[in-house]
Amino acid sequence: MLEQNLVERVLNEALKSGGEFAEVFVEDKRSSSALFDDAKVEELTSGRDRGAGIRVVAGETTGFAHTADLSEEGLMIAARAAASATRTDGAGSQVNALEQVVCPSPNKVETFPELVAKGKKVNLLVQADEVARSQGAAITQVSARYGDSRRKILVANSDGVFATDDQVRTLFSISCVATGDSGMQTGRESIGRPIGFELFDDVDVEELAERAAHRALTKLNARPAPSGTMPVVIGSGGGGVLFHEACGHGLEADLVNKQASVFAGKVGESVASELVTLIDDGTMAHEWGAFAIDDEGRPAQRNVLIKDGVLVDYMWDGLRSRSEGRLSSGNGRRQSYQVLPMVRMTNTYIANGETDPEDIIEDTSKGVYVAQLGGGQVNTATGDFVFGMTEAYLIEDGEITEPIREGNLIGNGPEVLNQIDALGNDFDMGSPGTCGKDGQGVPVGDGTPTLRVTSLTVGGTAG
Amino acid sequence: MQSELLKIAEAIVSQTVAGEQVEVVAVHGTETDIRVYQGEIESFTAAESQGVGIRVVQDGRQGMAYAGSFDTNVLNETLEEARDNASFGTPDEFQGIAEPDGVESVSLELLDSSLADFANEDKIALAIELESSILQSDPRIIGVESTDYVDSITTSAIVTSTGIHRANQEGGCYVAASSLASDGTDTQTGFGYSVGRSPTQLDVAKASSDATEKATRLLGAKKAESGRMTVILDPYVTAQFLGIIGSTLSGEALLKGRSLFADREGDQVAPNFLTLIDDPTDVDAFTATEADGEGLASRRNTLIDKGALRGFLHNSYTARALGASSTGSAVRSYNSSPGAGPLALMLTPGVHSQPELIAQVGEGMLIQGVAGLHSGVNPVSGDFSAGAEGLMIRQGDLAEPVREVTVASTLQRMLLDIQNIGNDLERLPMKSSGVSIVVNDIMVSGV
Numbered sequence: 069m070l071e072q073n074l075v076e077r078v079l080n081e082a083l084k085s086g087g088e089f090a091e092v093f094v095e096d097k098r099s100s101s102a103l104f105d106d107a108k109v110e111e112l113t114s115g116r117d118r119g120a121g122i123r124v125v126a127g128e129t130t131g132f133a134h135t136a137d138l139s140e141e142g143l144m145i146a147a148r149a150a151a152s153a154t155r156t157d158g159a160g161s162q163v164n165a166l167e168q169v170v171c172p173s174p175n176k177v178e179t180f181p182e183l184v185a186k187g188k189k190v191n192l193l194v195q196a197d198e199v200a201r202s203q204g205a206a207i208t209q210v211s212a213r214y215g216d217s218r219r220k221i222l223v224a225n226s227d228g229v230f231a232t233d234d235q236v237r238t239l240f241s242i243s244c245v246a247t248g249d250s251g252m253q254t255g256r257e258s259i260g261r262p263i264g265f266e267l268f269d270d271v272d273v274e275e276l277a278e279r280a281a282h283r284a285l286t287k288l289n290a291r292p293a294p295s296g297t298m299p300v301v302i303g304s305g306g307g308g309v310l311f312h313e314a315c316g317h318g319l320e321a322d323l324v325n326k327q328a329s330v331f332a333g334k335v336g337e338s339v340a341s342e343l344v345t346l347i348d349d350g351t352m353a354h355e356w357g358a359f360a361i362d363d364e365g366r367p368a369q370r371n372v373l374i375k376d377g378v379l380v381d382y383m384w385d386g387l388r389s390r391s392e393g394r395l396s397s398g399n400g401r402r403q404s405y406q407v408l409p410m411v412r413m414t415n416t417y418i419a420n421g422e423t424d425p426e427d428i429i430e431d432t433s434k435g436v437y438v439a440q441l442g443g444g445q446v447n448t449a450t451g452d453f454v455f456g457m458t459e460a461y462l463i464e465d466g467e468i469t470e471p472i473r474e475g476n477l478i479g480n481g482p483e484v485l486n487q488i489d490a491l492g493n494d495f496d497m498g499s500p501g502t503c504g505k506d507g508q509g510v511p512v513g514d515g516t517p518t519l520r521v522t523s524l525t526v527g528g529t530a531g
Numbered sequence: 532m533q534s535e536l537l538k539i540a541e542a543i544v545s546q547t548v549a550g551e552q553v554e555v556v557a558v559h560g561t562e563t564d565i566r567v568y569q570g571e572i573e574s575f576t577a578a579e580s581q582g583v584g585i586r587v588v589q590d591g592r593q594g595m596a597y598a599g600s601f602d603t604n605v606l607n608e609t610l611e612e613a614r615d616n617a618s619f620g621t622p623d624e625f626q627g628i629a630e631p632d633g634v635e636s637v638s639l640e641l642l643d644s645s646l647a648d649f650a651n652e653d654k655i656a657l658a659i660e661l662e663s664s665i666l667q668s669d670p671r672i673i674g675v676e677s678t679d680y681v682d683s684i685t686t687s688a689i690v691t692s693t694g695i696h697r698a699n700q701e702g703g704c705y706v707a708a709s710s711l712a713s714d715g716t717d718t719q720t721g722f723g724y725s726v727g728r729s730p731t732q733l734d735v736a737k738a739s740s741d742a743t744e745k746a747t748r749l750l751g752a753k754k755a756e757s758g759r760m761t762v763i764l765d766p767y768v769t770a771q772f773l774g775i776i777g778s779t780l781s782g783e784a785l786l787k788g789r790s791l792f793a794d795r796e797g798d799q800v801a802p803n804f805l806t807l808i809d810d811p812t813d814v815d816a817f818t819a820t821e822a823d824g825e826g827l828a829s830r831r832n833t834l835i836d837k838g839a840l841r842g843f844l845h846n847s848y849t850a851r852a853l854g855a856s857s858t859g860s861a862v863r864s865y866n867s868s869p870g871a872g873p874l875a876l877m878l879t880p881g882v883h884s885q886p887e888l889i890a891q892v893g894e895g896m897l898i899q900g901v902a903g904l905h906s907g908v909n910p911v912s913g914d915f916s917a918g919a920e921g922l923m924i925r926q927g928d929l930a931e932p933v934r935e936v937t938v939a940s941t942l943q944r945m946l947l948d949i950q951n952i953g954n955d956l957e958r959l960p961m962k963s964s965g966v967s968i969v970v971n972d973i974m975v976s977g978v
Contacts, residue, residue, distance in 0.1 A: 113597070128569075130573065132575065245789060254911055327673065443903070453903075475916045475939065479935070
């Protein structure tokens, strides 16, 4: 993408006025998407974004500038702009000789998206729409989306790192509206992997369409969600996002350092039920949050965050790990070259348990079974979280009975971790997600086996 | 910059061939983002961004392509991509690039000359002043997680083969802080901000006192008893709800059968003291703008007039498809095709202050914050459930803090159940302004 010599000159320029650390991040991203909505191919969109972000660190201050001009002149202007915020007296650090970081990607791409005819991508959507509409006359609206991207990045820094990655992602999603006497209900399914069009060799979009349509149809007959505190069983794969939000964010070192996490100062302490082992793993082949290197040039890692209920470690990026004199855990990520990296998760999951999931339900006399959670948010300082339930059922006398309508689950991360009293042996990863933090989105994965939380607040409309 | 962008857009539009329509949006932005922590600059970002979006319509088929670049070769490639993409669209007789509709745009002063001249040192000083003011305000404040000063100047041009040709410039800035409070056992967070067109308009004292009060008054919060009660929504919370209600009133939702207000035009959907407008020509709204995303003049639209549903928000496509006229409500960025939706929502304020409303309500809850609103609302059915925190109202006064409760209702019922609107109109860094509202009979679930 850029010559090593040029990158070295830019790094030297960035440190001229006294910084301790400088980094050049170059990104060249092509993306395409197709939207099928209201029985029409509504539009195809293609995009190209290319540019570089340069940062300079001096003491506690980071200076940052970005440019879409990748000429030497453009890069030098950005380097000086980044340095100007951190100007100190005297010369800065030296740039170490750049050394190529060799790191194989966990993701093997077979068919790059730009080599696939647009018509083939569109056909997937047409097919999915037909199948969804054939599931019943009550399906009144279908919207399907295909998206792919190829993101080439180069990261080089004054520590001597020179690393590149070529990240491909392919995504398909479908959303159906069913209309009945009780009004309209929606059902959604999505699949995404950090690979090319070969994704659809394994994934049957018709099956996804069927499932999304059934989810919407099922909810037509659903009764209002109960409200109050009760045991909640979360289905395998459907609820990993809860642990991403409710626990994962609190284990990000940038928040911990500012005391904005309930997990600050608790390494070595018991923070969860002994059943819980929480892992963040950027090396999980073909999972949505996997990559070869993070956006700071560090190889992806598998990091055990909580082991058998005991807090082992936080997740780290370059900035936070430098100040602690340790290595980054490969969690420094950024949405694009236009923003600074932060501590971000990759694929975050609760490791498998030993109990038969059917036994967990049989053992629950009254509660809610959540097959699929929607989006949510957490206040990392207090641990309080809220999640939407997009597919849920009542549990009555040890059996899953009637579907319930949308409602929220509300609780507290540290409390929930301690209230997990049953863990299934049916681990699965969930749908591809986009994690938002400070206005930046990055692709992440999550997973969990079936598990039970003894007490969560369900916020429904039924008194 | 405006003439440069117009030239870039004109050069592409001039390549229009017979049988196609072309629309080009070119955008240039500069942004300063300063974050301070413990009296030092944590990060200083000087950003300059640019992008061009090209939309082509051929025989009723639409294609879109964009590039984050002004390079001529890249833009020519982008035009070809947009053309190629159009060839895959399903023909739709209503599809097309907007045409001038004769509505004159209101001239608005949206770029304060002092914004560009304000020195970086002074911007840094504003952020440091806000942080230190919060830290000194109350012994229970244990930290400020982040304090930001952000400003931006955006210039955009839109040129189409159908005769639209205009450029605009807008600027704005804000300070915002997230505070942390602790009483030794419990920790709570709060936030405060102030928005303006120039840094001289920013109210650091108000941002500071909000950040302190919001965090400290929640200390010791517990779950509430479940039950139906009257609630008061803080202006910021009302604004979040307005955003969702506004999206259900978009012509797009209506066209696709996804609006819960379909076929209800003229119906009384709210009490007769409630008027909801979308007014991007209100210069005090943070998102005020002279033109919509298709280059048509932005205008004041009344959505609910004295409780009666008056209409939907249209771009040129939803208008054509539904036999209406564009309301100047195309919403987009350069990398997307235009949607239809609100640009600057506002409820007409009432006469009482929030403390007066609290006294009138007597028993209930003041909702200071909601969480999970987007995941908890079904905009198609109107069902919603959201996490909430705030303070109980007892005997006409604010009482103990509560957290981890949920509030639930439907958007339709909530609108009808509004009992009063406050006079505390608040401008926010979002597409809705806020005001306190009183809502009856909301289900609050706690223990």
